[in-house]
C-alpha cells in the first residue's frame with residue numbers, strides 16, 4: 185500500500201528522482217547478453233569462458249571441427265581443394281547461445297558485443313595477427329550498410345585493430361552487390377551467390393591481410409574475398425571469424 189516513490193508531505197521530492205536515476209543507470213549498464221549478469225560487460229567473463237572454448241580441434245585452414253585425435257591439422261576438403269585463404273580462426277560454433285549473440289549485434293544493434301567479440305578474436309588470433317599487416321572487414325553492399333547503419337564486421341575489426349596495433353583498412357574491398365543469406369542456400373548455389381561479389385581496390389602487392397567477419401557458413405564468401413585480394417597481389421589472407429556453422 186505504501187507508495188515507495190513518494191516522500192512524506194513537506195519532504196523534498198528527492199526520492200522519485202533518485203529512483204529514476206537508479207532505473208536509468210540499470211537500463212544503461214551493459215548486461216551480459218547471455219546470462220543477463222550486470223557487470224558492465226556485454227559478454228561476462230563466465231559466458232566468454234563457457235561458450236568460446238579455445239580447446240576445440242579445428243582445421244587450420246577453414247576452422248571446420250576435426251576429430252580431436254587426428255595427426256593432421258587440415259580437413260579433407262582443404263587437403264583436396266585448398267581454398268584461396270591461408271588460415272582461419274573462429275571463436276565458436278554457430279549454435280545457441282552464440283547464434284543469439286551474433287543476431288543481437290547484427291539485427292539488434294548491440295554494438296558493445298562487437299567490442300567483446302573483437303577482444304576475444306584479438307587474443308585467439310594472435311599468431312595469425314602477428315603475420316598480418318592490415319585488418320580488413322568483409323564489407324556489406326552499400327544499400328545494406330545504409331539500411332542497418334553499421335557493418336558488424338567492421339565494428340569487430342575496429343576493436344581487433346586497436347588491440348593488435350595494425351591499421352584497419354575499410355578501403356581495400358568493395359562489395360559490388362548484395363547477396364542472399366548464405367544459410368538459406370544449397371552449397372552449389374552459395375558459390376554462385378557470392379561469385380564476383382567482391383572487388384579489391386588498388387595494388388595490394390605483398391600485403392598480408394587479416395579478414396574479419398561475424399559468421400562463416402561454407403567459407404564460400406571468405407573464399408571469394410581472399411581470391412579477390414590475391415588477384416590484386418595480396419601475399420597472404422587469414423580469416424578471423426566469430427562463429428562457424430558446425
Ligand SMILES: [Zn+2]
Nearest residue numbers: 216219228231
Ligand atoms: Zn554472462
Ligand SMILES: [Zn+2]
Nearest residue numbers: 243246259262
Ligand atoms: Zn578445412
